[in-house]
Amino acid sequence: MNGLSFDSAQDDRAKTKTMNKNFSFIILTYNEEIHLPRLVNSIKNLNAEIFILDSGSTDKTLEIAKRFNAVVQSNPFVNHPKQWDFALKNFQVSTPWTIGLDADQIVSPELFELLKGFKDEDFADISGIYFNRKNYFQEKWIRFGGYYPIYMLKMFRTGMAYSDLNENMDHRFIPGGKTIIWKKGHLLEENLKENNLAFWKAKHERYSDLIAVEEIEREQKLRTQTLKANLWGNPDEQKTWFKKQWRNLPLGLRPYLYFSYRMIFKMGILDGKTGIRFHYLQGLWFRLLVDKKISELKRNRV
Template sequence: MNKDFSFIILTFNEEIHLPRLLESIKDLHAKTYILDSGSTDKTLKIAAAYGAEVLQNPFENHPKQWDFALKHFQIITPWTIGLDADQRVTPELFEMLANFNDAEHGDINGIYFNRKNFFQGSWIRFGTFYPFYLLKMFRTGIGYSDLNENMDHRFIVPGKTEIWKKGWILEENLKENDIAFWKIKHERYSDLIAQEEIERMQKLRIQRIKPNLLGSPDEKRAWLKRLWWKLPLGFRPYLYFGYRMFFKLGIFEGATGIKFHYLHSFWFRQLVDKKIKALQKQTHKI
């Protein structure tokens, strides 16, 4: 059994994704823990077939689900790797993990993996989506879930981190090949984000990560989010879509990629802004 790291995976009806991910990591011989939120398909049977330890917890949002996982799995390895079921480890990242030695990372508390995101079979390589660094590997007991977010989830570690630029994870949600599924999913997400932004306006939420445009990938994203919250509602989706399409070259993505950028940076963000305005009206009536 791998003595350096263990995996945690979140699942909900992931029978089309989970075998792909577990196959990509099985030869690392690392203990695997799965937190499921009530799957009714073959997810649990697949987890058992690969020898994963499974717990179940009702889903509220991603940050709280990750928090539950980190607090309830008894991980004994010095490092933990948190993955989503629709991700998988590339051979390049597999090799880096296979050669990983905790003793060589004594002053490091977190490691960023580089993500390649796919939508309907197309790699989204422009429009801010590549390179995209995610803190996925962290010292057990030191890394924690950022509960200050309502939808976006990230792990936070104090101290030093490093970035593995060539160790990729591939992320492709095959369910999102159905645009109807994508829209229903993001309808739910828009509710979470709208409520979160209202609470930020009311000073009920603060950023846990220090915004820094020149800092770590998460510090840079925190800086950009702080800027985003200051932009006028209704106008910012147009600005964001234009930024991704032209300044970040999304226009060269191809038809599928352009559709993704439109849905993700305009349609979805416009929906969020509409729901924020609706919540603001309700608040003023009270």
């Protein structure tokens, strides 16, 4: 497997064991035949129920989901926050905890062990758990440039958490209570389709539309901020603080400031040729595209 590795020949004896009573998985999919087996093979021996929300796959995704006995529903895709909102409201999850994953992610063996030993009663006062993510681009782990560690709230109490619909592109779960961070173990994330730069650019063209509209709506007070911006808060509150500062910077200039910050202060240059290409695309090219579209939207309002 490109970039990441996991033993896909794990023991199938989990099928005959008692179902996991602590947590279930929800996975979003769209044409994920190259990713879904990789993810499910990394979690199947946890013997947890798997729910899949698909958005119109035309490849073998649904066939694969059926093979792994997943509960499947379909919903047209608008954006990630709305898709997660539908998933949380329409799947009948009976376990006290839910883990929400994207199809291009994998549970590492170390994270698998943490989940294997997880018991609900040991986390009675906790509502959400952040996982540590390793992001890969074209087989390269993006270790620098502010891309590691990245903590993502992926595990939360069923029925308490909700999807933040005040976001238009980035999605986050609001857990409704105290959270903790698991620094050990990782979610390994690599979208193999992004090895094709034409795919990557087309995807980020769509993302830039969503972000540009979001920034305009926030400027017009049409979109509020769910989380409190707090530099010293949890990882999502910290991100909210940085995004608030970002929106106050001059359009057209801020992408260059951000790219320089990633490359120099966050040592992105140490990620090598492939990593530098990623930082350029994600930190400069994409941000310039967003700013261009924001400027166009503002001109069209006049």
